[in-house]
Amino acid sequence: MSSDDSRYAPDSSYAWLRLAVSLLVGTAACVGTWSVVVVLPSVQAEFGTLRAGAALPYTCVMLGFGFGNIAMGRIADRYGIIVPIVGGALLLGSGYILAGMAQSLWQFALVHLFLIGVGGGAGFSPLIADLSHWFRKHRGLAVVFGASGSYLAGVIWPQVITWGVANHGWRATHIGIGLAVMAIMLPFSPFFRRRPSAASIAAQEAASTSARGDLGLSASQLQWLLAIAGFSCCVAMAMPQVHIVAYCSDLGYGVARGAEMLSLMLALGIISRIGSGFVADRIGGTATLAIGSLMQGLALFLYLWFDGLTSLFIVTGIFGLFQGGIVPMYAVIIREYLPAREAGVRIGLVMSSTILGMAFGGYVSGAIFDAFASYRAAFLNGLAWNLVNLAVVCWLMMRARRRPIGPESAAAV
Numbered sequence: 001m002s003s004d005d006s007r008y009a010p011d012s013s014y015a016w017l018r019l020a021v022s023l024l025v026g027t028a029a030c031v032g033t034w035s036v037v038v039v040l041p042s043v044q045a046e047f048g049t050l051r052a053g054a055a056l057p058y059t060c061v062m063l064g065f066g067f068g069n070i071a072m073g074r075i076a077d078r079y080g081i082i083v084p085i086v087g088g089a090l091l092l093g094s095g096y097i098l099a100g101m102a103q104s105l106w107q108f109a110l111v112h113l114f115l116i117g118v119g120g121g122a123g124f125s126p127l128i129a130d131l132s133h134w135f136r137k138h139r140g141l142a143v144v145f146g147a148s149g150s151y152l153a154g155v156i157w158p159q160v161i162t163w164g165v166a167n168h169g170w171r172a173t174h175i176g177i178g179l180a181v182m183a184i185m186l187p188f189s190p191f192f193r194r195r196p197s198a199a200s201i202a203a204q205e206a207a208s209t210s211a212r213g214d215l216g217l218s219a220s221q222l223q224w225l226l227a228i229a230g231f232s233c234c235v236a237m238a239m240p241q242v243h244i245v246a247y248c249s250d251l252g253y254g255v256a257r258g259a260e261m262l263s264l265m266l267a268l269g270i271i272s273r274i275g276s277g278f279v280a281d282r283i284g285g286t287a288t289l290a291i292g293s294l295m296q297g298l299a300l301f302l303y304l305w306f307d308g309l310t311s312l313f314i315v316t317g318i319f320g321l322f323q324g325g326i327v328p329m330y331a332v333i334i335r336e337y338l339p340a341r342e343a344g345v346r347i348g349l350v351m352s353s354t355i356l357g358m359a360f361g362g363y364v365s366g367a368i369f370d371a372f373a374s375y376r377a378a379f380l381n382g383l384a385w386n387l388v389n390l391a392v393v394c395w396l397m398m399r400a401r402r403r404p405i406g407p408e409s410a411a412a413v
Contacts, residue, residue, distance in 0.1 A: 008194060015134040019145055021191055022127045026149020028184040029088055029123020031157045031177060032061050032095075032116040033150065038161045042170040047105040056105065057112045062359055064117015066352040069125040071118065073348030076126040077341060082192040088122025089185035091115045096178030100171040123149055125348040128328070132335045132343060133196040133204070140280030140288070140332050144273045147328040151270050204340035212337045215399050219338050222396075226350050229392040230330050231357040233293060236300060236386035237326070238361025239378050240265065240319055247375050253309055261316045268317055269324025276325025285332030286400070290393045292329065295322035297386040303379045327354050333396075361385070 008014050036058045044054035072084040095115025102108040128146040135142040164173030215222065240247075244265065248258030272292075280288040299319035306315055330350045338346050365378040 008197075010134055010136045010200065011138055015142075018134055018191070019131055019142055021188055022131055022146055023149055023152070025085060025185055025188055026123040026127050026146065027152040027156065028181050029085075029092065029120050030150040030153035031181060032092070032112065032120040033065060034154050034157045035161050035174075035177060036061050036112060036116075038158050039165060039170045039173070042165055043105070043108060046170070047108070049105055053105060057109045059359070060109045060113035061117040061120070062355060064113045064115075065120050065124075066117075066355045068118035068121020069348040069351050069355070070121075070345060071348075072122045072126045073129060073344030073346075076129060076344040080192070080195045081126055081130040082189050084122040084126045085185055085189045085192055088119040089182050089189070091119025091122075092185075093178040093182035095119060096174045096181065100174035100178070121348070125331075125351045126344050128331050128351075129335075129343040129347045130192070132331065132347075133201070133340065138277075138281055139335060140285065141274075141277035143331050143335070144277035144280075144325060144328045147331070148270065148273055151266070151273065151324075154266065201340050204335075208335070208337055208339060211400075215337065215396065217399070219342075222337055223334075223346060223349065225392055225396070226330050226333060227353040229389045230327070230350050230354040231360075232385045232392075233296070233326055233389035234354040234357030235361035235364070236296065236382040236389065237323055238358045239300070239365045239375075239382040240303065240316065241323075241358070242362035243365050243369070243375065243378070244316065248312070250375070251307055251312075253312075257309065261313060264313065265316050265320035265323075268320030272321050272324030273328060274325075276329060279325075280329060280332050285329045285336055286393060286397050289326060289329035289333065290390065290397060292322045292326040293386060293390045293393055296326065297383060297390060299323075300379055300383045300386060304376060327351070330354070 006012070040054050040058070043057065044050075047054075068088075072088065075087070076084050092115070095111050098115065099108055099111045102111060124147070127149065128143055131142045131146040132139055161173055161177070164170075164176060168176070212219065212222065217225070241262075244261050245255055245258030248261060249255050276288050276292060279291070296319065299315055299322065302315045302318065303312075306312065331347045334346050334350060335343060361382070364381065365375070368378040368381055369375055371377075
């Protein structure tokens, strides 16, 4: 192996540096899924609409984000990750500037759909797929770090945007976000010019083909099974994530306590996400996903029986401690079993199914509450969807022949 090959080999110091830069770019690119929530009251007041109308841009940005994950992933597979990063930066930058100049709610919503949402897709699935090519022994850990940009965006951007709206108004804040995102993403884009070697990709292709043969499924069949599992998992996940604040309010504990539980859930979710990467590198993505899904189901079950303030904090902690690492495991499984050359679009498809699951789950949980005036039926609905996900994952585990998926086998990839 030449010195250049060694320098850019999987799990090299360059790979870890690429991971760090990817985390920064992902944090910048995922601003759209959080900014629209923070400015919702300001937009509602500006355009004189009802709360449902003011929430339209959120629906639009999530739809655009889902499509962007697929489209940007396909572009990354064909031309390399640098193209989605540059394209995403330009879409986000122009989108936020135009959003700051919007004269109607529909203009604001359409900009979020076609520019901010699609552009933000460059900072999630394509980055995850790209990082998965640069790691073998620590691929699980790399994938979860790549997926953590969206979580970090949720920690950083709302604070920045709240300050901006309070001091400069929502319009100037949006223009500032557009300039800031381009200032972060564009200068770092040349760093991503290097692509994995053809030999490395070929070796990964051979390993995934062999592993898929153990399952006895075609790539398309496994793709759809993972999409169904991801959708089902996130329908279940949405119940506590979307409604925990309202649930606490209905129980008489107040919105503030609910917000504290949500913060606890997300904080432990970050720990869960990182921890699941370590576990996946040792026992494989499928087994790690099964453990996380089982514990998510347990937490949903406990919500049915414990509604005291202290017990709710404990159950929410259990939920957060395991749900954070679930979604990235679908990407790990894709890289274990599906073609490496198609990683971007295939990860994008499954990640989009999880986004749709969250959107549907949040809505249907609210509809169930409206119908029964109680969240108990909504928790039962979440349990049922979680069982669908768990059934698919366990079925895949039973089909696979016994084979090491940890570091030893990864070294052969």
